[in-house]
Amino acid sequence: MDFRLSSEQALLKSTARKLAEERFRAAAFKWQGEYPAANEKILREQGFFGVSLPQEYGGGGLTLLEDLLILEEVGRVCPDTASALTLAGPPRIVAELGGESLKQKYLPAFCRDGKKIGIAISETEAGSAVTELRTRAKVEGGKVVVDGGKLFISHADVCAAFLTFVRFDDGIGAVLIDQGSRGFQLGKPDISMAGHRHYTLFFDGCEIPAENILIRGKDAFKRLIRAFNAERCLSAVWSVSIALSAFDLALDYARQRKQFGHGIGEFQGIRWMLAEMAMKIEAARLLTYQAATDPTRLKSSMAKATASEMVERVVSDALQIFGGYGYMREHPLEYLYRLARGRRIAGGTVEMQKNMMADELLRKGLHREE
Numbered sequence: 538m539d540f541r542l543s544s545e546q547a548l549l550k551s552t553a554r555k556l557a558e559e560r561f562r563a564a565a566f567k568w569q570g571e572y573p574a575a576n577e578k579i580l581r582e583q584g585f586f587g588v589s590l591p592q593e594y595g596g597g598g599l600t601l602l603e604d605l606l607i608l609e610e611v612g613r614v615c616p617d618t619a620s621a622l623t624l625a626g627p628p629r630i631v632a633e634l635g636g637e638s639l640k641q642k643y644l645p646a647f648c649r650d651g652k653k654i655g656i657a658i659s660e661t662e663a664g665s666a667v668t669e670l671r672t673r674a675k676v677e678g679g680k681v682v683v684d685g686g687k688l689f690i691s692h693a694d695v696c697a698a699f700l701t702f703v704r705f706d707d708g709i710g711a712v713l714i715d716q717g718s719r720g721f722q723l724g725k726p727d728i729s730m731a732g733h734r735h736y737t738l739f740f741d742g743c744e745i746p747a748e749n750i751l752i753r754g755k756d757a758f759k760r761l762i763r764a765f766n767a768e769r770c771l772s773a774v775w776s777v778s779i780a781l782s783a784f785d786l787a788l789d790y791a792r793q794r795k796q797f798g799h800g801i802g803e804f805q806g807i808r809w810m811l812a813e814m815a816m817k818i819e820a821a822r823l824l825t826y827q828a829a830t831d832p833t834r835l836k837s838s839m840a841k842a843t844a845s846e847m848v849e850r851v852v853s854d855a856l857q858i859f860g861g862y863g864y865m866r867e868h869p870l871e872y873l874y875r876l877a878r879g880r881r882i883a884g885g886t887v888e889m890q891k892n893m894m895a896d897e898l899l900r901k902g903l904h905r906e907e
Contacts, residue, residue: 540823546606553607556583557614565615566869570732572695576618577651580611587625587648590632594640595648601629601767602829605774609822612778613785616876619778624692626768627654627700631713633764634752639713643698652697654713656768657687657738665889667702667709668758672740674703674712676747681712683720683743691883693723693736700751701738702761710753711761712745719744731875765885766832769841772884773825776844779880780818780851783873787811787855807858814851821847835897842890845880852877 542550560579580586589604590596597603604625612619628647631639631654646652663670672685683703690699698715714721720743726734752760791802791811801807821844828836856863856870863870881887 542606546603549603550606550610552583553585553610554613556585557611557618561611561615561618565617566872568617570728570734572692573615573618573621574695576615577621580618580621581648581651585611585622586651587628587644589625590628590644590648591640594632594644596632596644600829601770601832602826605770605825605829608771608774609778609781612775613781616775616779616782616873619775620692623771623775624653624655626765626771627656629767630700630761630764631751634711634760636748638748639751643713646697653692653695655690655693655696655699657690657699657701657714659689660685660687665886670702670704670709672701672703674705674710674750676705676750679747681745681747681750683712683714683740683745685740687738688735689727689883690736690738691733693738694726694734699738705753707754708758709761710757711751713749713751714740714743714745715749729879731872731879763834766828766834766837769837769884769890770825770829770832772880773821773828773837773840773844776848776877776880777818777822777825779873779877780814780821780844780848783848783852783855783870783877784811784814784818786869787814787858790859801858810854810858814854817847817851833897835894835901838885838890838893838897841885842887842894845887845890848877848880 556579561576577586584597585607587595588597588599588607589601592598604622608619608622611622628644631643643654647654658667660670660672672683672687675682683701685703687701696716698713700711701714702709702711716723720741722739722741724737724739726736729735788811791807792800794801821840824843825840828840852870852873856874859868859870862868865871
């Protein structure tokens with residue numbers, strides 16, 4: 538088993554690192570909840586937006602792992618810019634499940650013009666319990682009429698469309714709803730503790746073309762959940778990148794800060810904290826890379842849950858190393874701590890990931906198929 542990156546992957550990783558250091562470092566931690574549109578434009582110009590999408594639709598034709606390598610390097614420098622790269626998830630689902638007309642409509646626009654697709658799943662009475670969603674879609678001739686609503690939608694103000702889970706007469710499926718569709722309304726945002734905007738979407742007799750149905754039918758929900766395995770990997774590596782950002786700050790501080798006539802990096806308490814932080818990061822990172830190469834339900838949930846729990850602890854320890862300075866509102870660690878806390882909730886809670894893991898373990902065991 539070879540854990541080394543190929544020469545092409547290593548070059549991609551170093552290129553992303555150089556770009557992040559030169560173009561994103563200066564403004565990192567200054568976005569104050571704003572979407573980093575200027576940095577997204579730079580990423581698109583460098584070909585880093587949609588690297589794992591098929592080449593015939595403007596993508597790079599690479600794999601999910603290359604997406605993760607880029608996101609990790611960018612997020613290590615500027616976590617907010619890396620959040621833009623997590624938006625590669627919905628187009629990947631369109632590429633996997635959509636018909637040719639949907640691929641032609643949405644994928645080139647994402648890669649070339651940055652027309653993003655949001656994910657719209659959560660509802661007031663259907664958070665983790667996705668099967669209880671109430672947003673309905675009714676096919677009427679050549680159109681689909683959608684009624685209901687969604688909440689906690691990230692980046693909704695900059696998305697051109699929304700991959701929306703709906704209930705058809707024959708079960709749960711998904712449609713693509715364009716921003717500005719008749720009967721669609723974007724609500725006012727709620728602000729998370731990290732300062733990010735999360736929007737509510739309202740569908741009141743919202744009309745979309747029937748060809749905007751992504752998937753429906755007997756096995757539609759299972760196929761949608763399976764397609765989200767890659768989305769969980771993107772979420773996991775964003776957590777890894779946030780942890781690396783915090784670790785880098787703490788490591789540099791431990792090398793420079795002096796107390797009692799010694800560098801604090803000489804004190805065993807600090808040394809063990811740094812070692813344990815690195816152990817946790819590497820464990821989550823390797824799980825995430827493994828899941829990316831074979832994104833099964835078990836592996837992707839393991840990566841997502843491990844990384845989500847890890848990042849909160851690592852950022853907390855990094856803040857502790859800084860002491861009172863890290864606790865101040867203007868310090869990057871204060872922001873990273875607020876950002877890290879959301880990772881155990883967003884994109885599927887840690888508890889739901891563990892339930893999915895247990896389902897797979899009880900059904901198949903662990904390493905019984907290898």
